[in-house]
Amino acid sequence: MTTQALKQGAARVSRRDAMVAxxxxxxxxxxxxxxxxxxxxxxxxxxxxxxxxxMGFPCH
Structure with a gap:
């Protein structure tokens, strides 16, 4: 994968959305x-x- 493909596929998140998250x-x-x-x-x-x-884990 090239750097160009990575830049095009990156999602943009606004500052407001990042603060809410x-x-x-x-x-x-x-x-x-x-x-x-x-x-x-x-x-x-x-x-x-x-x-x-x-979850199916045995505990005893």
Missing amino acids: AFLALFLGSVLTFGTGMAAPDAVHNAAHDWRHS
């Missing part, structure tokens, strides 16, 4: 971090345990 990623990360941090340890363990089973 960054804010949403920060918000989601904060919700996950603080939500897990504030949850009871048993609730977090059970959620992870159920996820492992739903």
Whole structure:
């Protein structure tokens, strides 16, 4: 692949779209971090345990 082909295929993202994506990623990360941090340890363990089973990973 040539440099010309790479330049033509590159998507252009506006600054506003990049800021919106960054804010949403920060918000989601904060919700996950603080939500897990504030949850009871048993609730977090059970959620992870159920996820492992739903993905087909053996855990015991």
